[in-house]
Amino acid sequence: MPVRLRVFSLNCWGIRYLSKHCAQRYAMIGDHLSKEQHDVVLLQEVWSEGDFLFLKKKLGGTHPFSYYFKSGFFGSGLAVFSRHTIHDAFLYKYSLNGYPYMVRILKNKILLKSAKCRNVDVYYNNFDIKAELVCQAHHGDWFGGKAVGKVLLKISGLMVHVFVTHLHAEYCREQDSYLPHRVVQAWELQNFIQHTCAGADVVILGGDLNMHPGDLGMRLLRSATGLQDCFTETGTFDGCEQGFTHVMDNPFTNKQGLIPLGGGIRIDYVFFKGSRKVDVRCESLSTTKGVVPPGQPFPYSDHEALSADLFLCPSEEGKGDSTQEKDNTAGKLSELVNIVTEARTEVKVGVHCAKRMRYTAARTVIMGLVLLILEIAIAAVPCLALGADQPFPKTTFYLLGALCFAVLLSTTLLYILYSMEVKALQETEDQMRLVVGSLHERLREFPKAVCKGHSQKKYDRQDPATLEPDQ
Amino acid sequence: MPVRLRVFSLNCWGIRYLSKHCAQRYAMIGDHLSKEQHDVVLLQEVWSEGDFLFLKKKLGGTHPFSYYFKSGFFGSGLAVFSRHTIHDAFLYKYSLNGYPYMVRILKNKILLKSAKCRNVDVYYNNFDIKAELVCQAHHGDWFGGKAVGKVLLKISGLMVHVFVTHLHAEYCREQDSYLPHRVVQAWELQNFIQHTCAGADVVILGGDLNMHPGDLGMRLLRSATGLQDCFTETGTFDGCEQGFTHVMDNPFTNKQGLIPLGGGIRIDYVFFKGSRKVDVRCESLSTTKGVVPPGQPFPYSDHEALSADLFLCPSEEGKGDSTQEKDNTAGKLSELVNIVTEARTEVKVGVHCAKRMRYTAARTVIMGLVLLILEIAIAAVPCLALGADQPFPKTTFYLLGALCFAVLLSTTLLYILYSMEVKALQETEDQMRLVVGSLHERLREFPKAVCKGHSQKKYDRQDPATLEPDQ
Numbered sequence: 001m002p003v004r005l006r007v008f009s010l011n012c013w014g015i016r017y018l019s020k021h022c023a024q025r026y027a028m029i030g031d032h033l034s035k036e037q038h039d040v041v042l043l044q045e046v047w048s049e050g051d052f053l054f055l056k057k058k059l060g061g062t063h064p065f066s067y068y069f070k071s072g073f074f075g076s077g078l079a080v081f082s083r084h085t086i087h088d089a090f091l092y093k094y095s096l097n098g099y100p101y102m103v104r105i106l107k108n109k110i111l112l113k114s115a116k117c118r119n120v121d122v123y124y125n126n127f128d129i130k131a132e133l134v135c136q137a138h139h140g141d142w143f144g145g146k147a148v149g150k151v152l153l154k155i156s157g158l159m160v161h162v163f164v165t166h167l168h169a170e171y172c173r174e175q176d177s178y179l180p181h182r183v184v185q186a187w188e189l190q191n192f193i194q195h196t197c198a199g200a201d202v203v204i205l206g207g208d209l210n211m212h213p214g215d216l217g218m219r220l221l222r223s224a225t226g227l228q229d230c231f232t233e234t235g236t237f238d239g240c241e242q243g244f245t246h247v248m249d250n251p252f253t254n255k256q257g258l259i260p261l262g263g264g265i266r267i268d269y270v271f272f273k274g275s276r277k278v279d280v281r282c283e284s285l286s287t288t289k290g291v292v293p294p295g296q297p298f299p300y301s302d303h304e305a306l307s308a309d310l311f312l313c314p315s316e317e318g319k320g321d322s323t324q325e326k327d328n329t330a331g332k333l334s335e336l337v338n339i340v341t342e343a344r345t346e347v348k349v350g351v352h353c354a355k356r357m358r359y360t361a362a363r364t365v366i367m368g369l370v371l372l373i374l375e376i377a378i379a380a381v382p383c384l385a386l387g388a389d390q391p392f393p394k395t396t397f398y399l400l401g402a403l404c405f406a407v408l409l410s411t412t413l414l415y416i417l418y419s420m421e422v423k424a425l426q427e428t429e430d431q432m433r434l435v436v437g438s439l440h441e442r443l444r445e446f447p448k449a450v451c452k453g454h455s456q457k458k459y460d461r462q463d464p465a466t467l468e469p470d471q
Numbered sequence: 472m473p474v475r476l477r478v479f480s481l482n483c484w485g486i487r488y489l490s491k492h493c494a495q496r497y498a499m500i501g502d503h504l505s506k507e508q509h510d511v512v513l514l515q516e517v518w519s520e521g522d523f524l525f526l527k528k529k530l531g532g533t534h535p536f537s538y539y540f541k542s543g544f545f546g547s548g549l550a551v552f553s554r555h556t557i558h559d560a561f562l563y564k565y566s567l568n569g570y571p572y573m574v575r576i577l578k579n580k581i582l583l584k585s586a587k588c589r590n591v592d593v594y595y596n597n598f599d600i601k602a603e604l605v606c607q608a609h610h611g612d613w614f615g616g617k618a619v620g621k622v623l624l625k626i627s628g629l630m631v632h633v634f635v636t637h638l639h640a641e642y643c644r645e646q647d648s649y650l651p652h653r654v655v656q657a658w659e660l661q662n663f664i665q666h667t668c669a670g671a672d673v674v675i676l677g678g679d680l681n682m683h684p685g686d687l688g689m690r691l692l693r694s695a696t697g698l699q700d701c702f703t704e705t706g707t708f709d710g711c712e713q714g715f716t717h718v719m720d721n722p723f724t725n726k727q728g729l730i731p732l733g734g735g736i737r738i739d740y741v742f743f744k745g746s747r748k749v750d751v752r753c754e755s756l757s758t759t760k761g762v763v764p765p766g767q768p769f770p771y772s773d774h775e776a777l778s779a780d781l782f783l784c785p786s787e788e789g790k791g792d793s794t795q796e797k798d799n800t801a802g803k804l805s806e807l808v809n810i811v812t813e814a815r816t817e818v819k820v821g822v823h824c825a826k827r828m829r830y831t832a833a834r835t836v837i838m839g840l841v842l843l844i845l846e847i848a849i850a851a852v853p854c855l856a857l858g859a860d861q862p863f864p865k866t867t868f869y870l871l872g873a874l875c876f877a878v879l880l881s882t883t884l885l886y887i888l889y890s891m892e893v894k895a896l897q898e899t900e901d902q903m904r905l906v907v908g909s910l911h912e913r914l915r916e917f918p919k920a921v922c923k924g925h926s927q928k929k930y931d932r933q934d935p936a937t938l939e940p941d942q
Contacts, residue, residue, distance in 0.1 A: 067905070070898040071566065073890050087909045089902050090666050095542065095564065100887075143887075145894070150666070195561050195621070198670030398869035405873070409880070416571075416614075419544050423616070427541040431560050434538070438558045 002313035003156045004283075008038040009206035009270050011166065011303035013252070014077070016048045020252060021298055026051050029300050030058035033081065037062050038307065040153070041081040042206035042270075044166040047144070052079050069164075072097075072145015078164050078207075080151050088152040092192045095424035096181040098141035098168055099417065141168050141178075148189050150196060158278060158312065161200040165189060165207040167217070170267075180350025182210065183343050184428045186217030190224040191431070202280055202312060203227065203273040208303060210267050220343050223336045227271035230282045230308040239287030240264060245304040249290030252302035270308040276315055283309045330446040337439045344432040351425045358418035361411050368408035375400055473784035474627045475754075479509040480677035480741050482637065482774035484723070485548070487519050491723060492769055497522050500771050501529035504552065508533050509778065511624070512552040513677035513741075515637040518615070523550050540635075543568075543616015549635050549678075551622050559623040563663045566895035567652040569612040569639055570888065612639050612649075619660050621667060629749060629783065632671040636660060636678040638688070641738075651821025653681065654814050655899045657688030661695040662902070673751055673783060674698065674744040679774060681738050691814050694807045698742035701753045701779040710758030711735060716775040720761030723773035741779040747786055754780045801917040808910045815903040822896045829889035832882050839879035846871055 012029060013019045033041055033055075041063060046052050052068045059066070063081035070076065071093050080086065148165040167185045168178050176182075186209075197203045205227055211218045213229070221227065231243040240247050244264030248255050258264060274280035287304045379397060483500060484490045504512055504526075512534060517523050523539045530537070534552035541547065542564050551557065619636040638656045639649050647653075657680075668674045676698060682689045684700070692698065702714040711718050715735030719726050729735060745751035758775045850868060 067901070070894040070901065071891075072894060073887055075894060085909075085912070086905060089905050090662050091898060091902075092563065093566065145891070191561050195667040196669075198667075200669075395865055395869065398866065398873070402869070402873045402876070406876075416544055420542075420616070423541040423543060423546060427562060430538070430541070431562075434557060434560050438556075441556070 001156060002311060003158070005040065005155065005160075005202075005204075005310040005312060006036075006038040007040045007042070007204055007206060007270055007308045007310060008033065008036070008305065009042040009044075009164075009268060009308075010301055010305040011044040011208040011268060012046050012051075013301045013303065014046050014048060014051050016051070019302075022051070025298070025300055026054055027058075028296055030055050032300065032305075033059055034062050036307070037083070039083050039155070040162055040204065040206075042162070042164040043079040043081070044164065044208045045077045046079045047074050047077050049075065055079070055081070067149070067151055069147060069149040071147050073143040074140075074145070076145050076147040076149065077166055078147065078149045080149065080162065080164055082151070082153060082162075084153045084155050084160075086151045087154060090150045090196070091147050092150075092188065093145055093147040094167075094185045094188050095427070096168075096184045096421060097144070097146045098178060098181060100142040101414075146185065148192055150192075155202075158201040159199060160202045160204065161197045163189075163193060163203070163205040163207075165205070165209070167208070167210045169210050177353075180347055180353070180425060183217050183220070183346045184350070184425060186211070186220050187343060187347075187428050187432065190221045193225050193227070197273075201275050201278045203271075203275075204310070205271040206269065206306070208268050213266055216339070216343055216346060219339050222271075223332070223339050225271075225273065227273050228280075228282075230270040230272065230285045230306070230310075231266070233272075234282040234285040234308070236284040237286070239285070239306075240289050240304060242266060243285075243287065245287060245306065246302070247290040247304065250299055250302055250304070251292065252299065253290070268303055268306055270306050272308075272310055274312075274315065278312050279315045281311050283311050285309075330443060333439055333443050333446075337436055337443070340432050340436050340439070344429055344436070347425055347429045347432065351422060351429060354418050354421040354425055358415060358422060361415040361418055364411040365408060365415055368404050368411060372401070372404040372408065375404060472627060472629075473782060474629070476511065476626065476631075476673075476675075476781040476783060477507075477509040478511045478513065478675055478677060478741055478779045478781060479504065479507070479776065480513040480515075480635075480739060480779075481772055481776040482515040482679040482739060483517050483522075484772045484774065485517050485519060485522050487522070490773075493522070496769070496771055497525055498529075499767055501526050503771065503776075504530055505533050507778070508554070510554050510626070511633055511675065511677075513633070513635040514550040514552070515635065515679045516548045517550045518545050518548050520546065526550070526552070538620070538622055540618060540620035542618050544614040545611075545616070547616050547618040547620065548637055549618065549620045551620065551633065551635055553622070553624060553633075555624045555626050555631075557622045558625060561621045561667070562618050563621075563659065564616055564618040565638075565656045565659050566898070567639075567655045567892060568615070568617045569649060569652060571613040572885075617656065619663055621663075626673075629672040630670060631673045631675065632668045634660075634664060634674070634676040634678075636676070636680070638679070638681045640681050648824075651818055651824070651896060654688055654691070654817045655821070655896060657682070657691050658814060658818075658899050658903065661692045664696050664698070668744075672746050672749045673781075674742075674746075675781070676742040677740065677777070679739045684737055687810070687814055687817060690810050693742075694803070694810050696744065698744050699751075699753075701741040701743065701756045701777070701781075702737070704743075705753040705756040705779070707755040708757070710756065710777075711760050711775060713737060714756075714758065716758060716777065717773070718761040718775065721770055721773055721775070722763065723770065724761070739774055739777055741777050743779075743781055745783070745786065749783050750786045752782050754782050756780075801914060804910055804914050804917075808907055808914070811903050811907050811910070815900055815907070818896055818900045818903065822893060822900060825889050825892040825896055829886060829893060832886040832889055835882040836879060836886055839875050839882060843872070843875040843879065846875060 010029065012026070014022055014026065016022055019025075041059075043055075046055075046068070049068060049070075052066075056066050059081050063083055065082040065084065065086045067080045067086055067089050068075075069078040069089070069091050071091060076091070076093075144166075146166055146168060148163055151162050153160040153162060167189070168182050170176055170178065170182070193203065193205065203225075209218065209221075222229065231237065237243070240249075241264065243266045245266055245268035246253060246258065247264040248258050270285070272280050272282060285306065285308045287306050288299060290299065290304060292298055293300075375397070481500070483497070485493055485497065487493055490496075512530075514526075517526075517539070520539060520541075523537075527537050530552050534554055536553040536555065536557045538551045538557055538560050539546075540549040540560070540562050542562060547562070547564075617637055617639060619634055622633050624631040624633060638660070639653050641647055641649065641653070664674065664676065674696075680689065680692075684702075693700065702708065708714070711720075712735065714737045716737055716739035717724060717729065718735040719729050741756070743751050743753060756777065756779045758777050759770060761770065761775060763769055764771075846868070
């Protein structure tokens with residue numbers, strides 16, 4: 001002690017055969033990491049295990065310890081490289097992560113091609129078509145098995161808990177049908193961190209959270225865990241304007257999608273938190289700047305890479321307690337109550353939508369079943385009354401039968417899917433209700449005068465039913 | 472302090488319309504719990520939320536705090552009732568939990584009926600048919616979304632972390648195709664407990680683990696977490712012989728299945744663990760005894776209920792440290808290494824099987840695709856060469872087309888399913904490899920003489936490749 005810890009985070013955009021110059025970019029990333037020798041490297045969207053193994057081989061000399069988290073169909077895409085021994089790993093797979101039928105790569109390509117053929121500059125002339133096209137992007141998240149991975153490092157006798165994650169993408173900010181899923185993921189992320197880092201001296205979280213700094217999920221995460229954002233806490237910063245990590249200057253970026261968002265967004269983060277034993281501060285943060293690095297043919301990814309220098313030193317005697325006290329002030333608690341209540345409302349909307357979809361699926365299942373029975377009944381008539389004519393041609397009969405069966409099968413699967421979605425959303429809502437109740441109880445312990453300014457006014461404006469712990 | 476804590480655990484066997492006398496049994500359970508007033512009640516297989524709400528209403532006076540964990544299609548079936556405030560809840564859904572296509576309720580019933588028609592006393596006369604029938608039981612686990620739920624209680628200023636779980640059933644002990652799944656669940660359970668109870672003063676785990684006391688998963692759980700089994704640690708015991716929780720005397724039990732297992736099995740447990748701050752001991756444990764309770768028409772469930780009286784008192788000064796030291800002895804570590812290595816071998820077998828199934832599914836997908844293309848090509852010939860005769864009848868054409876399509880769809884889904892299984896198993900194996908490596912490192916810190924007796928001999932017998940940390 002004191003210890004300096006250099007943390008690197010990058011969404012590698014590593015979809016083999018679909019992401020541009022995938023293999024070359026991995027070689028570049030490997031070279032960069034070997035040169036820079038960060039203590040901890042957190043990578044996302046490393047979809048292929050082959051690419052992880054390539055990096056592992058390349059970084060064998062500088063980062064002898066590594067871990068690749070596997071889940072879902074393609075994997076979680078999360079990888080950690082470390083200069084310090086990894087003692088343990090744990091993975092928490094998010095309950096919700098989009099829908100398996102939302103793979104729209106082809107549809108998107110066809111739409112784009114047809115727009116090009118018609119020589120329509122869709123992006124600048126027609127916002128609706130643009131929105132449609134941007135929203136029809138690759139929604140393959142379900143297959144990715146999105147998760148939060150945790151590795152345990154011991155650095156100079158300190159227990160450092162490192163988390164890496166990648167949340168569901170936001171394909172369309174105006175009509176974000178995945179918002180409840182992302183809120184659930186943010187809730188589960190903060191819950192996982194809070195429940196698993198009780199014994200930690202230092203907590204680090206890095207990854208592509210697919211949320212803007214002011215988004216509900218981000219406020220929830222920061223407020224609930226007390227994690228500090230390197231960008232806002234850093235001593236010095238060198239990178240894109242406003243800390244953007246997805247920028248117009250990057251040649252891989254879909255520029256049109258970023259225009260309405262002010263030319264860039266900040267969706268990749270490195271967070272940190274100390275403890276009673278250790279104070280952590282971010283001395284400097286740097287990001288790549290979208291432009292092609294000198295001597296390279298293209299950037300490392302369509303996202304910008306973050307590199308944070310953390311400084312760990314023993315906590316000053318007694319200071320820990322006062323920080324703890326400060327953390328527990330009524331103001332912070334009441335802010336958290338408001339955020340959780342807002343998130344709960346969002347999840348409730350999700351429950352409502354999922355229930356509606358489940359209902360539609362159930363109705364279609366019944367419809368398919370009735371049609372199938374009807375068809376069989378009609379077909380059975382000539383068999384039972386021998387000699388009667390066949391009521392409709394065989395071709396139509398088989399086609400209709402196949403159609404009914406296909407409808408029945410697909411809607412049954414959809415019914416199962418939506419039922420699971422409803423359950424996962426309700427579980428999150430229940431947890432939120434419990435936490436709001438518990439926070440209210442803690443708030444009641446504060447003198448009324450303290451609470452009044454922070455919370456009472458806000459509570460008055462809300463529906464009391466949604467706040468009441470319903471134990 | 473000191474505090475007495477009464478914990479109750481029961482698998483309620485609450486499958487509406489399928490479990491016998493479901494509603495009446497819930498009423499009986501409610502009455503029993505209201506009368507006994509345990510501090511914490513851990514229920515499993517409460518599959519219907521309606522039944523949970525019924526109990527919640529009934530126990531409103533005695534157990535004002537409750538939580539119902541929701542996941543999967545039917546839910547997790549886990550419920551907690553408490554006399555103390557529940558401050559927080561968290562759910563971890565196991566990565567693996569059987570297969571969705573293994574619902575064999577009907578098949579089982581048909582087989583049983585046909586056996587009865589033929590007047591064959593299958594159970595006593597023919598072991599093979601018996602095994603077949605027992606193994607064809609209700610494998611609906613996948614839909615249940617099996618998980619471990621955690622609630623946080625504060626009792627007399629102590630942080631009590633309470634876990635409730637229900638693992639995948641063992642349908643056939645001789646040919647247990649779900650063993651790797653249950654080992655993965657046991658691994659994830661111990662991982663979840665270890666990672667989330669760092670700040671706990673007291674840890675309690677209750678539930679139907681579907682494992683016998685000496686089973687691999689049980690050894691893994693006990694050895695890794697240090698949890699103590701109420702049955703082996705209790706001062707006084709009143710219950711079935713050998714602590715069985717699934718016995719022949721219970722009128723709901725499938726007696727034939729238990730005969731080869733010695734007339735009973737112990738698969739439901741209550742575990743506990745203290746901390747440096749608190750010593751916990753189990754003063755008494757009692758179970759129901761299978762027979763119908765006095766004044767009741769039938770037992771509470773097909774499982775026996777456990778009721779444990781725990782005694783919490785402040786840990787003696789300094790004793791905590793020495794206990795800690797004892798826990799960390801080379802003997803315990805090397806025992807854990809052996810257990811994890813054994814579990815890893817089991818998981819490897821699972822990976823091998825899942826890969827084989829995935830390969831078969833992939834081959835069938837290709838076969839279905841080739842058949843479909845072939846059929847379309849044959850059908851296209853007369854269309855292209857006008858006037859040529861239709862090569863085969865339309866009925867056959869449509870039937871074959873539908874068959875190809877069905878094969879294609881179902882095997883694609885199976886391919887996705889097996890790929891996800893492979894990933895989940897590999898993830899567990901990787902985590903185990905990491906832990907074995909880390910344990911070896913800790914073992915190396917002990918003097919060689921200490922290690923030698925415990926571990927060296929055992930290691931020598933094993934394949935060094937499986938023990939070597941492969942970072």
